[in-house]
Amino acid sequence: MDAKRELLRHTLATLVYRAVKPMRDIPPRFGKMRAGEDCRSAAEIVAHMGDLLDWAFTAAQGNPVWNNSEPESFTKDAARFFAAAKSLDDYLASGAPLGCPTEKLFQGPIADALTHVGQLATLRRLAGAPVRGENYFVADIQSGRVGPDQAPPNREFD
Numbered sequence: 001m002d003a004k005r006e007l008l009r010h011t012l013a014t015l016v017y018r019a020v021k022p023m024r025d026i027p028p029r030f031g032k033m034r035a036g037e038d039c040r041s042a043a044e045i046v047a048h049m050g051d052l053l054d055w056a057f058t059a060a061q062g063n064p065v066w067n068n069s070e071p072e073s074f075t076k077d078a079a080r081f082f083a084a085a086k087s088l089d090d091y092l093a094s095g096a097p098l099g100c101p102t103e104k105l106f107q108g109p110i111a112d113a114l115t116h117v118g119q120l121a122t123l124r125r126l127a128g129a130p131v132r133g134e135n136y137f138v139a140d141i142q143s144g145r146v147g148p149d150q151a152p153p154n155r156e157f158d
Contacts, residue, residue, distance in 0.1 A: 001095065004102040009092050009143040011106060015113055016085050016146045017139060019049070022120035023078045023148070027129040031074035035123060042123050046078050047071035049113045053084035056109035060091050062099020078148070085146040093144065132156040 023046070031043035040048065047069045058065040071077050098105075124131050133156065140151035 001093075002102075005092055005098070006143065008102045008106055008110070009089055010141070011110055012085060012089055012092070013141050013143050013145050014136075015110055015117065016082065017141045017150050018114070018136070019081065019117045019120070020148055020150045021131045021134070022117065022124045023074075025129075026074060026124075027127050030123070030127055030129075031071070033123045033127050035119070035126065040119075041071070042120060043071040043074045043077060045116050045119055045123075046074055046081055049116050050077055050080040050084050052109040052113045052116075053081060053088055056105050057084060057088045057091060059100045059109070060088060060098055060105060062097075064100070082147050089144060089146045132158060 026042075031041060031046075033042045034040070051067055051069050055064060055066050069077075069080075121131055132153075134153050135155040135157070138154045140154060142151075145151070
């Protein structure tokens, strides 16, 4: 497999690994949590993250389509995010031709989704349920592992 494509798959796995932490064991009503009146709620952020990966999948296929989803529930939208990550990863792993440069997939939808993971982590802290910090350098992140079941953290801290 092309080195750029493999790095993109690892980046996608990293995105999912990091996203699982603020999505796991959410406090009650977390989906409605906002940093401010004009900010997206946690549920809106997760729905948007699913939209980003759906868009990345269609772009990878050569026919980019954007969809602005309305959030259903935090849990359903998180499941959609993981399903979209799986679809994108499966396509990248297939060796099928890419309809756009790997760099564009990284700089657009994947980098945007990474930013939103940070927003979710901040909202968790504001909700009084912060996620623990982690030394991600030693995390067991593997290309292809893009679902909610991730390896346990190797080195967390408060």
